[in-house]
């Protein structure tokens with residue numbers, strides 16, 4: 102009898118578990134489980150989506166020229182060195198497919214984003230996890246983890262789910278310490294939440310082996326549309342473009358993203374509102390005995406005293422219709438990741454956690 106077998110590594114992949122989006126029996130839920138922008142997309146992006154309905158019969162652009170040009174103008178980058186993907190997840194996938202494979206290693210940190218491991222395994226490579234320094238990326242641990250089999254090093258800055266960030270000097274030290282054949286991927290999914298931060302674009306421009314990834318899923322409020330992009334040296338872009346499907350992005354997605362990136366006033370308003378509410382929420386939680394690290398993105402990693410307390414708190418929040426994200430899969434079983442929602446949502450979360458700490462149970 103013949104036996105169908107998939108490629109090695111694939112059955113080691115644990116299925117990605119997204120943030121919860123419903124609770125049975127509860128109607129008005131507060132979904133703060135997936136780091137979505139509670140304000141949604143820019144009105145200009147919504148209008149571009151509506152207008153795109155007229156041309157759904159046409160195949161989309163294969164070179165994404167208009168979107169790359171819009172991104173390049175807004176960020177002051179070279180459009181030729183931008184690649185667009187179905188979310189930045191797809192750019193991460195391209196990088197692993199192109200540069201990792203059987204017998205090679207892909208490095209990331211103990212609380213690093215789940216897609217790094219999934220994409221490494223899907224490519225047949227060996228994922229290698231190094232420790233962090235109390236929920237902060239540890240450059241020395243990453244450098245110590247490099248072997249002659251290492252091909253890619255992934256860090257998100259700020260990181261998800263910790264919300265912490267390392268300095269430009271630390272990232273530069275990491276880049277300096279890597280062998281020239283190892284690619285450093287700087288995942289900037291939350292870069293826009295950090296005022297004045299270029300997501301390390303300047304480091305990409307200064308090196309031959311540094312890549313930046315960005316997304317329209319977070320501050321742009323377009324997670325449902327699936328658009329991300331990467332910025333890389335030309336030689337790396339030329340490789341990635343060979344494995345990218347010619348029609349990977351729909352015309353609707355391309356139009357929406359181009360309109361969104363040109364509306365930087367909206368992005369700035371979202372950034373400021375997020376920063377204000379994030380500080381407020383972290384303060385309210387700290388006041389009732391729930392600490393969190395200084396957060397740099399659009400979520401807070403709230404630390405409970407034990408796994409049991411985290412379970413009970415999660416259950417209580419769910420009973421109140423509040424969905425947060427458990428992060429046991431990220432080696433953080435006592436923590437709850439809470440997205441900064443609207444002001445009303447933040448107030449509801451703060452009140453519910455205060456009630457839980459005062460003894461309320463599901």
Ligand SMILES: *Cc1c(COP(=O)(O)O)cnc(C)c1O
Nearest residue numbers: 188189190214261290316318329
């Ligand atoms: C959300 C997120 C992404 C973005 O994924 P998309 O595929 O662009 O939606 C990438 N990296 C990190 C660390 C994230 O949290």
